[in-house]
Amino acid sequence: MQFLYHSKAGVEFLDIEGEAFTYLFKVRRHRKGEIVALRNMEDGYLYTYKIDTVTRKDAVLTLVHKEHKEILPKRFVHLLWGVIEPKVIEKTLPSLNELGVGRISFVYCARSQKNFKIRLDKLQKILINSCQQCGRSSLMEIEVIDSFEEALQKYNDTVLIDFSENYLQCGESIQRVFIGPEGGFSDEERKIATQIKGLDTPLILRSETAAVAVSSVLML
Known part of the structure; x- marks a missing residue:
């Protein structure tokens, strides 16, 4: 501690x-x-x-x-994340906090199960415990957004992480990235997006693995 x-x-x-x-x-x-x-x-x-x-x-x-004595990430990264099973989010959140992600917006995408309820109070408690262990001196910001469309209207500079040969690179000056839920983004959501980048891997990543991988590329 x-x-x-x-x-x-x-x-x-x-x-x-x-x-x-x-x-x-x-x-x-x-x-x-x-x-x-x-x-x-x-x-x-x-x-x-x-x-x-x-x-x-x-x-x-x-x-x-x-x-x-502030101990803060070197840069600000905002992760928009399509809602998946809350237990998986809770398990992954400490890793994202340790990496230094500045804000997470949990977004109900077309393929998110609407019965999944995000308890921000529980997530904040998890973040506090994580900060006590890793030394981070300020809490990550968290919020819930009701739809994909609302998320992109609110944050119109967001880059979708999806299947693309335009690969995300370490050190890119990207502030906001969007990870889809299990099953990925729908065709309708892909049409709305103006910026899409992929990960340089032939493997299919789970949503939580992609969240950690993308955050690592941008933060480390």
């Missing part, structure tokens, strides 16, 4: 309870008198606290130092 997230990190005295208490004292096994690092993931500061008192259910920490 690089730090512990707490929305109120930065105040002089901080009460720790609930899940944060369980993680800090029952999982990480911290004790009274030890020093721990916290972030609120909004102001870029890393806050150092001393554990002053510990009971069975809560603890009080005292601020001893703060340092403005």
